[in-house]
Amino acid sequence: MTVLKVMFFACVAAACLGAPVAAQEASFHYDGDLRLSPQTGSLSAHWTITAHEDDLTEVSFLLNAALGEAQIDGPDVVAVTSALTEGFNGPLRVYTVTLAPALEGADRVMLMQYAGPLFPEPPQSAINTLDPGKVEFTVDSFWMPFDQRFSSLLTADLDIWLPGEWDGVTMQTIARTAGGFHIDQDTPALDLAFTLMSDFQRVEAPGYVIYDTRNPGGGNLDALVGALEHCTGFLNDLAAGAGPLPDASIIVTSRHEGGYSRGTLIALTDIAETSEASLTQFICHELGHYWSHGNAMTVENWLNESFADYTAVIGMRAALGEAAYDERMAAYQRQIDEAPDDLPPVWTPATTERPPYLVAYRKGPLALARAEGLIGRELFARFLQAAMQARVSTTPQMLDVFQSVAGAEARTAFEVILAE
The missing domain is CATH 1.10.390.10 (Neutral Protease Domain 2)
Known part of the structure; x- marks a missing residue:
């Protein structure tokens, strides 16, 4: 068994990937079917991954090792190897896919499927969850195959099958369907992140929606509303023609660490005892990432x-x-x-x-x-x-x-x- 080492982001893996980067083109398009079982903590995923880079001969994807051995094939897949690597939140598996040469003007297609429990053991960081109250997915749990280069952008169409009464938020567009949700990610981004909730308190105002998933709901929501109103106005005034901020979705969680932003999808830790100064700074920081685009895996x-x-x-x-x-x-x-x-x-x-x-x-x-x-x-x-x-x-x-x-x-x- 080969064991590799992977470098992770300082903000709890990829917690600070930031906003979509519209000026760059996507390296991949992910077309997926995801079936979730919050009661058992399991998922089943089928992906059609289209590679747009003509000169790409090999790509390595990271995937949570708890999901078992993925099946990878497709018309443009020449060979697949896999090896284990240790991640900050548990073992990962690295799948290295060798691609056939690209024909002129043609994309290449990879098919991937896998199933299993996402967290058979409690994760070291609770930044992602798959339970009856909340499904919170970012790259931090490596629930989806993620390019090991940590720099390629992706677009996505994802059908999520999830029974019951849920609400959902994502970085770009999410819509209810008969069986669950559909996510459209048309603007290239580094990640595909979303949160689905069955138990929450909702606060809505012009410019933002707050989802408090603490059970029972915790305090300090008035302070959060004040911070959102101040930071939105301050940043929009500062940005002038570079703004305004799009509407933000704010999720308040019960965990004590692991806040992050994906553009204007922001997940907060439990804010019940957070000071006004810290809460204001945190909200302004996460909203400020809308304009902050230094590559997170480089000197920038x-x-x-x-x-x-x-x-x-x-x-x-x-x-x-x-x-x-x-x-x-x-x-x-x-x-x-x-x-x-x-x-x-x-x-x-x-x-x-x-x-x-x-x-x-x-x-x-x-x-x-x-x-x-x-x-x-x-x-x-x-x-x-x-x-x-x-x-x-x-x-x-x-x-x-x-x-x-x-x-x-x-x-x-x-x-x-x-x-x-």
Whole structure:
């Protein structure tokens, strides 16, 4: 038995994959039939996966090993091998599929089917569930075959068979059908994520819907509503022509860790005891990912997380004042000062490795705070707006935008800050 190692995202596997990326084309289209049995915790899936990349000769898919050995064939499949790998939430199986050469202008098709219990043992992280009250699927459980490159985009059509009274949310479009639900994912995205709920409290207002799945429903919903209203208005004003945010679906769960966003599908941990400052920052952070597009598996993940986080901190500042902002920045600096090891720079032209957590979530926001101090709040807000409008995805592109707003001298000073 071969055992491989897989690198995972800092935000609990792929918890921070972020918004759909409309500017890029999809590498794959997934056409699926998914049958769920929440009472037994089992699923059965059949996929027709169409590969659009002409030069793709081999692709490796990750799938939860608890689902047994998948059957993979199809007109364009030449060979299939599989090997076990250890994931953060249990064993995975890597299926490496060799494809026939692409004919000119023709896509290639792979067929995959598998069935079994998703969580035969309680998962180390409860970020995904398959039980009678809630079905919550993201890539974190590897319930579906996921390209091991962690960078290819997919579109999808998925029929979900699920008896009973349920409501559902997804990143793009979900509709009730006679047997369950149908999901359309027309805009290419890194993930196919959805949540189905049979027991929840619903709060709806212009711009968002909240689903509280805590049983019984917990407190602090009024604070959540206030944070959503503030952050939506703040971010839309900041983004101007790059907005507005689409309507958001917010799921409040009973777990104590494992929040994430998929565009405007946001899953929260139990917020009953969350402070107003933390709740406001978290909501602004997750909504801010709508404009934050640094590739999560590359050196550019600092863009993805630091920009969402610092935008959230200044959103919290706008809501709660300077003292709350100063306290949060001081806490960030203490975490940096107390780090057991020397941290790498946020970014230099020679950076080749994805930044660790403290760089992406603490050192990066602190660097942005220094950049704001360097050029002033008004000019920095213009920079953030320009970066949102340009949908920056690389640091050199971001620095070009910074220079266009603040000038060459300020750019040089900002690059020194990032390199420290």
